[in-house]
Amino acid sequence: MATAAHPSTPLTVPAARGTCPFDPPPAYEQARGDQGLTRVRLWDGSSCWMVTRHADIRSVLRDRVFSADSSRAGFPFLSPGRRALTTDRPSFIRMDDPEHARLRRMLTADFMIRKVASMHEGVRHLADELLERMAAAPDRTADLVAEFALPLPSMVICLLLGVPYSEHAFFQRCSSTMLRTDASPAEVTAAQREILDFLTALARERRSAPDDGIISRLAAAGELPDEEIASMGRLLLVAGHETTANMTSLSVLTLLRDPEQADRLREAARRDAAGDGDALDTAVEELLRYLTVVHSGTARVAVEDVMVGGTLVRAGEGVLCMLNAGNRDEDAFPDGGRLDLERPGARRHLAFGFGIHQCLGQPLARLELRVALPAVLDRLPDIRLAAPFESLRFRHEMGVYGLHELPVAW
Amino acid sequence: MQVHVDQDRCCGSGMCVLTAGAVFDQRDADGIVVLLAEHPAKQDWDDVREAESSCPSQAITVEEDQAAG
Numbered sequence: 210m211a212t213a214a215h216p217s218t219p220l221t222v223p224a225a226r227g228t229c230p231f232d233p234p235p236a237y238e239q240a241r242g243d244q245g246l247t248r249v250r251l252w253d254g255s256s257c258w259m260v261t262r263h264a265d266i267r268s269v270l271r272d273r274v275f276s277a278d279s280s281r282a283g284f285p286f287l288s289p290g291r292r293a294l295t296t297d298r299p300s301f302i303r304m305d306d307p308e309h310a311r312l313r314r315m316l317t318a319d320f321m322i323r324k325v326a327s328m329h330e331g332v333r334h335l336a337d338e339l340l341e342r343m344a345a346a347p348d349r350t351a352d353l354v355a356e357f358a359l360p361l362p363s364m365v366i367c368l369l370l371g372v373p374y375s376e377h378a379f380f381q382r383c384s385s386t387m388l389r390t391d392a393s394p395a396e397v398t399a400a401q402r403e404i405l406d407f408l409t410a411l412a413r414e415r416r417s418a419p420d421d422g423i424i425s426r427l428a429a430a431g432e433l434p435d436e437e438i439a440s441m442g443r444l445l446l447v448a449g450h451e452t453t454a455n456m457t458s459l460s461v462l463t464l465l466r467d468p469e470q471a472d473r474l475r476e477a478a479r480r481d482a483a484g485d486g487d488a489l490d491t492a493v494e495e496l497l498r499y500l501t502v503v504h505s506g507t508a509r510v511a512v513e514d515v516m517v518g519g520t521l522v523r524a525g526e527g528v529l530c531m532l533n534a535g536n537r538d539e540d541a542f543p544d545g546g547r548l549d550l551e552r553p554g555a556r557r558h559l560a561f562g563f564g565i566h567q568c569l570g571q572p573l574a575r576l577e578l579r580v581a582l583p584a585v586l587d588r589l590p591d592i593r594l595a596a597p598f599e600s601l602r603f604r605h606e607m608g609v610y611g612l613h614e615l616p617v618a619w
Numbered sequence: 620m621q622v623h624v625d626q627d628r629c630c631g632s633g634m635c636v637l638t639a640g641a642v643f644d645q646r647d648a649d650g651i652v653v654l655l656a657e658h659p660a661k662q663d664w665d666d667v668r669e670a671e672s673s674c675p676s677q678a679i680t681v682e683e684d685q686a687a688g
């Protein structure tokens with residue numbers, strides 16, 4: 210079994226990245242080459258299993274023997290704040306079926322492929338407007354995160370939910386506190402409460418003054434109390450906010466560093482405009498794989514003894530699936546450390562997770578990226594980095610990886 | 620080749636529609652999978668196999684024809 214091979218002090222996770230900020234922590238990549246699963250330590254001194262291979266991650270995340278319910282003993286928490294986050298009104302991301310399925314299915318129609326495809330023009334219009342405003346800066350510089358990457362998905366999810374975008378500064382502050390692994394439990398609980406209270410009040414308001422947003426529809430359906438609607442709204446708001454935003458800014462940075470791949474994206478965008486979207490689809494999937502912004506470990510706890518990749522995981526033991534390590538697994542993606550926007554089979558990546566909790570918003574995330582990346586390169590053909598690469602601040606301490614800001618010039 | 624879908628297991632991810640749009644679709648009401656072709660055309664077989672392995676909730680099963688291997 211796996212543990213005997215490393216008698217030295219176990220690795221503490223999340224582990225630090227190496228010299229390349231786009232690559233997963235070297236310790237994860239090394240563990241992937243070892244046999245079986247890896248025993249790792251968490252901040253509170255507890256231990257759990259780390260899963261790094263593509264096939265093993267798939268088998269854990271789709272096996273109902275692994276629970277996403279964080280109130281079960283042994284569930285691995287990545288930080289004190291994470292533990293606080295999941296005790297106050299957990300949303301369905303922290304539930305198992307059948308309860309999870311009952312709640313998720315109230316939203317699946319909103320995010321299905323055909324429905325999301327009908328939002329294409331609207332999203333493009335928003336992207337063009339944001340870029341137009343940004344491009345008007347007299348000194349021809351801007352922070353791409355604040356001016357474009359963050360507002361775009363934020364506006365879209367607010368529209369879908371029926372939440373006034375004028376409140377976005379408030380949401381951004383709360384959701385960023387909730388995602389910070391170095392926030393104290395008190396800070397996390399307070400931020401989460403603020404959002405829940407706001408959304409509960411909004412749900413109540415929508416009962417008497419409905420609009421065509423998701424919150425209004427859930428309120429009208431009358432199946433859920435206002436607090437449950439608020440909890441779902443919070444999940445969508447937080448999940449739909451920072452993920453796409455960070456994928457966008459990190460992708461732009463990647464392309465600025467790799468002009469050859471940037472040209473491939475431009476070519477893919479040209480073909481898409483001419484009616485053949487396959488190349489652009491593949492490019493977006495490859496960026497999702499290569500960058501894997503949900504990087505800190507997808508947590509589950511075993512409810513029965515089960516074998517995974519040659520290791521026996523006992524009932525009550527936690528596992529952390531390192532999606533970023535699985536997405537560089539050579540067995541699934543030959544030459545996986547290389548970005549190749551024409552990679553066959555790029556869609557097998559785990560960036561959206563796997564199993565019944567696989568990202569509900571993935572069609573929307575794909576649409577936003579398909580629109581946003583070509584739009585940036587098209588509107589600002591001479592875009593370049595406006596600060597030394599070494600000075601950029603990467604979001605090491607956040608549950609969603611990316612950039613705090615991306616200074617660009619054109 | 621014969622394809623089965625289990626609508627109770629499906630979590631509405633839409634992966635199958637992306638992978639083999641000629642064979643799978645999603646219900647308007649709730650985004651749950653619908654099978655368009657129980658016996659898909661030969662040119663779709665590879666995509667259908669890919670859809671089976673990439674379905675996150677194991678809602679798709681494929682039976683290969685014995686004769687065709």
Ligand code: HEM
Nearest residue numbers: 301302448449452453456503560561562566568569570574
């Ligand atoms: C590039 C962008 C995105 C990435 C990389 C991403 C990634 C993920 C991952 C890895 C999970 C699985 C978590 C787990 O298994 O514990 C997930 C779940 C989820 N995501 Fe996303 N996401 C993105 C965008 C979005 C958007 C735009 C929305 C909503 C509008 C969204 C809504 C959700 C929801 C509701 C869940 C929970 C699903 C469930 O538990 O059944 N995501 N996402």
Ligand code: SF4
Nearest residue numbers: 629630632633635674
């Ligand atoms: S891939 Fe599986 S879970 Fe996703 S829609 Fe198709 S059948 Fe349902």
